[in-house]
Amino acid sequence: MKKSAFPQRAALAFMVCVLPALLLLVHAQAPASIKGAPASFTAECSSCHVAYAPFLTGQANWRGIMAGLDKHYGVDASLDDKSQHDISAWLLANAATSGRRAAASPEFRISRSEWFIRKHSEVSAAVWKRASVKSASNCAACHIGAARGDFDEDSVRIPK
Ligand code: HEC
Ligand code: HEC
Secondary structure, rough: HHHHHHHHHHHHHHHHHHHOOOOHHHHOOOOOOOOOOOOHHHHHHOOOOOOOOHHHHHHHHHHHHHHOOOHEEEEEEOOHHHHHHHHHHHHHHHHHHOOHOOOOOOOOOOOHHHHHHOOOOOOHHHHHHHHOOOOOOOHHHHHOOOOEEEOOOHEOOOOO
C-alpha cells in the first residue's frame, strides 16, 4: 500500500492546489456573458452597451426592440436573418412572463419600466448625470455583474 501513497498524494495536491487555480484562471478569462445566451446575442448586443439580460423585461418590449433594430435609439443595429431569428427566439423564451417586469414601457426601455424606477428611487438625478454613469441604460456603471445578468443588490457600486 505504501507504494501508491505518493501518486495519491500528488493527485490530491493537484486537486486541492492546482485545479482551483486553473479553474479561476479559465473563469477570469472567459468573456462575461449571460448563461445560455446564443453567441450571436453576446457578440451583436454587447458592442454598444452591456447585453441586457432577457429576464429584465417582458415579451412586448423585446418584440418592439427586435422589430425596430434598423432605427434603434438613433443608431442602426440591424442583423442578418439568422442572428435576428436566433436572438429574438432566445429573448422571447427567457423574457419575464409575470409581475411588473413583464409590463411594456415607453420606448420599450427597461430603464423606463415602473419596476426600474421604483428600484432606483434612491439614486438621485445628479448621480444619473455623472460622467461615470451617463445614462440609466448604462447598467454596468453600477452593477458590476451586469454583463452576466447579475443585478444582486450586494454587487452595486455607484461610481464617483
Ligand atoms: C450600434 C450600437 C448598438 C447595438 C449594436 C445595439 N444597441 Fe441597444 N442601444 C443602443 C443605444 C445608443 C441605446 C440607447 C442608450 C441610452 O439611451 O443611453 C440602446 C438601448 C437599448 C435598450 C434600452 C435600454 C434602456 O434604457 O432600458 C435595449 C433593451 C437594447 N438597446 C437592446 C439591444 C439588443 C437586444 C441589441 C442586439 C440585437 C442591441 N441593443 C444592439 C445602441 C446599440
Ligand atoms: C447609477 C447607478 C445604477 C445604474 C446605472 C443602474 N442601477 Fe440598478 N440599482 C442601483 C442601485 C443603487 C440599486 C438599489 C440597490 C439596493 O436596493 O440596495 C439598484 C437596484 C437594481 C435592481 C434590484 C436589485 C435587487 O436585488 O432588488 C435591479 C434588477 C437593477 N438595479 C437593474 C438595473 C438595470 C437593468 C440597469 C440598466 C438598465 C440598472 N440597474 C442601472 C444602481 C444603478
